[in-house]
Amino acid sequence: MTVDVRTLAESDYPDWLRALNTGFLRPPVATDEDVADRLTFTLLDRTLGAFDDGRCVATFRSFPQQLTAVGGRTVAADAISNVTVSPTHRRRGLLGRMVAADLAAAKERGEVVATLIAAEYQIYGRYGFGPGAWIAEWEIDVQRAGFDRQRPGPDDGGRIDLVDGAEVRRIGPALHERLRGRQHGAVDRDDRWWRAATGVAGVRAPGAWTEPFHAVYHSAGGEVEGLVAYTADSDWGATKQPSGTVQVLDLVAASPAAERALWRYLCSVDWITKVRTGRRAPDDLLLAVLPDPRAARILTLSDWLWVRLLDVPAALEARTYSGTGALILEVEDRQGLAGGRFRLDVTPAGVRCVPTEDAAELALSVGELGSLWLGGESAVRLAEVDRVVELRPGAAAVADALFRTSRRAWCPDQF
Known part of the structure; x- marks a missing residue:
C-alpha cells in the first residue's frame, strides 16, 4: 500500500508520539500524560506523519522561530524538530516527502529561513541546509x-x-x-x-x-x-x-x-x-x-545549527556586512524554492539584493550560501574544495570580505 504523508489530527497524536519514541530509540510507548503535555506546545497543522496501513512510521514537526542574523536583526524561521523514520521504513523517500511539504508551506508563509539541529551530518545537505553555527x-x-x-x-x-x-x-x-x-x-x-x-x-x-x-x-x-x-x-x-x-x-x-x-x-x-x-x-x-x-x-x-535559505534577497538584506562591495551570486536550489541569480550591493546607504540577468561571479548551492550567511564559513575555503565556483577570479575573496564576521555564530539551544 502507498504510505500516506499528511498533517495530524489530534486523534493521530498518540500513535505519532509512539513512532517518535521508536525513531529515537526510546521505549515505544506514549502515555496519556506524555500526550497531554506535548499537545500543549505542538502545532498539529505543522506536524507531519507518514502512515502505512494506519500506523505511523515517520514523524516531522516544525514551529515558528526567531533567528538573529548578523548585526542583530531577527528573521522569521521555520524550526524543524522531531524528525524520525521507523527502522522498518527507511530508504523509501518518506523524509524527502515530509521535508518538501514543510519547506513549501514555510515559504508560502513568508518565513525567510528554515533551521534544524542535525543528528547526522549526511542527511540534510540534500535538502538545501548547510551548517551555519558550530559549537x-x-x-x-x-x-x-x-x-x-x-x-x-x-x-x-x-x-x-x-x-x-x-x-x-x-x-x-x-x-x-x-x-x-x-x-x-x-x-x-x-x-x-x-x-x-x-x-x-x-x-x-x-x-x-x-x-x-x-x-x-x-x-x-x-x-x-x-x-x-x-x-x-x-x-x-x-x-x-x-x-x-x-x-x-x-x-x-x-x-x-x-x-x-x-x-x-x-x-x-x-x-x-x-x-x-x-x-x-x-x-x-x-x-x-x-x-x-x-x-x-x-x-x-x-x-x-543548520540553516536553509527560503528567500535569498530577504535573508541577505536582513544582515549587516563587514565592508562595502558588490557580488553576483548564482544560487542552485534542487528543491526549486530559492534558487536564481542575485546581485548583492552593500553600500554605506544600506544593503540591496535583487534578481539579475548580469553575468554571475560566484556559483554555489543554497546550502553553501546558508553556511556563509551567518558569517562562520569562508568562501575561499569552500572554493578550494570545489564547493563554490569562482566564475570571476577573486570573487570568493570578495564574498569573504563581505560575509565573514569578527565573532562566530552561536546557537546555545537545542530544539
Whole structure:
C-alpha cells in the first residue's frame, strides 16, 4: 500500500508520539500524560506523519522561530524538530516527502529561513541546509586554570548571587533577549522553555528532574547581566581528596564582564576540580579569560545549527556586512524554492539584493550560501574544495570580505 504523508489530527497524536519514541530509540510507548503535555506546545497543522496501513512510521514537526542574523536583526524561521523514520521504513523517500511539504508551506508563509539541529551530518545537505553555527565544549582543570581561588568574587565591583527557579523565570527571558540581540545564530526562547529549564514543565518521569544551581551576576550598578545554571557532583574518592565536576547547563551573558565573572565563579566552587562548559561558541571568551588556557581540554567541536535559505534577497538584506562591495551570486536550489541569480550591493546607504540577468561571479548551492550567511564559513575555503565556483577570479575573496564576521555564530539551544 502507498504510505500516506499528511498533517495530524489530534486523534493521530498518540500513535505519532509512539513512532517518535521508536525513531529515537526510546521505549515505544506514549502515555496519556506524555500526550497531554506535548499537545500543549505542538502545532498539529505543522506536524507531519507518514502512515502505512494506519500506523505511523515517520514523524516531522516544525514551529515558528526567531533567528538573529548578523548585526542583530531577527528573521522569521521555520524550526524543524522531531524528525524520525521507523527502522522498518527507511530508504523509501518518506523524509524527502515530509521535508518538501514543510519547506513549501514555510515559504508560502513568508518565513525567510528554515533551521534544524542535525543528528547526522549526511542527511540534510540534500535538502538545501548547510551548517551555519558550530559549537565547542571544554573541560577545565580548575587547579591549573590560574584563578585566585582565595578571591573568587568578580573583580569589577559586581556580585554573584544564588537564586531559585522562580527568580530565573522572572529575570531570564529579558536577559536572553539581550544576548540574542547581539549574538547572531541565537534563537528565541518561549515561556515553556524557561518553565522546562526550571522544572515546572516537561518533566514526566519520577526522578527525571535534578534541580540545578542558578547563579546571577549583577554589575557594579546593580543590573542583571549574566546567569548560569549548573549541576555538580561531590565525589571524594578513596583518598579523601575532592574531585567534583560542575556541568554547565546554560550560561547567558549580556556583557563580556558577566561572562568573565561567571567563569571565574564556576572555577572557584569548593570541592570542584573540573568544570564542563556545555555547548559554547568555538571562539568563546573562555580561553581568553583563563589565566592558563591550557587548563581547558576540548571535548567537542561540531556543527550545530543548520540553516536553509527560503528567500535569498530577504535573508541577505536582513544582515549587516563587514565592508562595502558588490557580488553576483548564482544560487542552485534542487528543491526549486530559492534558487536564481542575485546581485548583492552593500553600500554605506544600506544593503540591496535583487534578481539579475548580469553575468554571475560566484556559483554555489543554497546550502553553501546558508553556511556563509551567518558569517562562520569562508568562501575561499569552500572554493578550494570545489564547493563554490569562482566564475570571476577573486570573487570568493570578495564574498569573504563581505560575509565573514569578527565573532562566530552561536546557537546555545537545542530544539
